[in-house]
Amino acid sequence: EPEVTQTPSHQVTQMGQEVILRCVPISNHLYFYxxxxxxxxxxxxxxxxYNNEISEKSEIFDDQFSVERPDGSNFTLKIRSTKLEDSAMYFCASSVWGRQPQHFGDGTRLSIL
Amino acid sequence: AQSVTQLDSQVPVFEEAPVELRCNYSSSVSVYLFWYVQYPNQGLQLLLKYLSGSTLVKGINGFEAEFNKSQTSFHLRKPSVHISDTAEYFCAVTILTSNAGGTSYGKLTFGQGTILTVHP
Structure with missing residues (x-):
């Protein structure tokens, strides 16, 4: 069964540094989270x-965060200047066009020192 | 805005016993409901979903859930659990949203999670 894959599984970064978390959604999916x-x-x-633009974002997703689909397969989350409180598990998910449930990757554990 | 409450943070149970994990939600509009399971060091795996139709939905691994609109609940049940069911279970809700791409499910709002521990 197709899977959402995330890399790396664990990322350790110094506070203030930029970090990019990577995701490869399921190939025929069009919505990414x-x-x-x-x-x-x-x-x-x-x-x-969706369609190369943000369709919805939460209050957490401030100017320090950005997302990008740089090519036909990857979906990335960038945090420009990491803070201690950014330490968390980050999950990528994707869903096919229309009313289908989201499929999740195994996550990237981000640790900010 | 939607919200989800999972009433039990931890549920210990013996193998082959029945189990119920409780989930209540609140929303001003119609919702769609999901249960996800997370095994250690893994991502979230869809167990089952309620979109419409029969209020009793069956999922993988012998789990089922019942949608009760009047009580705004979506409790998860299994008549006989196995050691391998030990995991964390998340209830989630979403609503339909519309954008230029059409109508699709929006963001998922999750409950706090319930850790199910099955003892031999």
């Missing part, structure tokens, strides 16, 4: 992306 889960807290929506 990022979520995060801070340790011990709920999974929270960050952003959704």
């Amino acid at each position: 990022w979520y995060r889960q801070i340790l011990g807290q709920k999974v929270e929506f960050l952003v959704s992306f």
Whole structure:
């Protein structure tokens, strides 16, 4: 069964540094999402992306965050200047056109030192 | 805005016993409901979904859930659990949104998660 793949599985970064989290959605999917889960807290929506533009974003998704689909397969989340509170598990998800559930990757654990 | 409450943070149960994981939601519009499971060091896997039709939905691994609109609940059940069911379970809701691409499901709003631990 096709899967959403995320790299790296664990990223350790110094505070203030830029970080890029990468995702390869399922190939025929058109809607892409990022979520995060801070340790011990709920999974929270960050952003959704369709047709090369953001379709919805949460309050968390401020100017420090950006998303991009640089080619036909990758979907990236960039954090420009990381803060300690950005430490979390970040999940990428995708769904096919229309009313289909989202499929999730295994996540990237981001640790900010 | 939608919200989801999972009433139990942890549920311990013995193998072959029945289990119910509770989920309540609130929304001013019609919602679509999901249960996801997360095994250790893995992503979220869809267990089952309620979109419309029969209020009793069956999912993978012998799980089922019942949508109760009057009680705004979507509790997950399994009549006999296995050790391998030990995992964290998340209830989630979404609504339909429209954009230039058509109508699709919007963001998922998750509950806090329930850790199910099955003991031998």
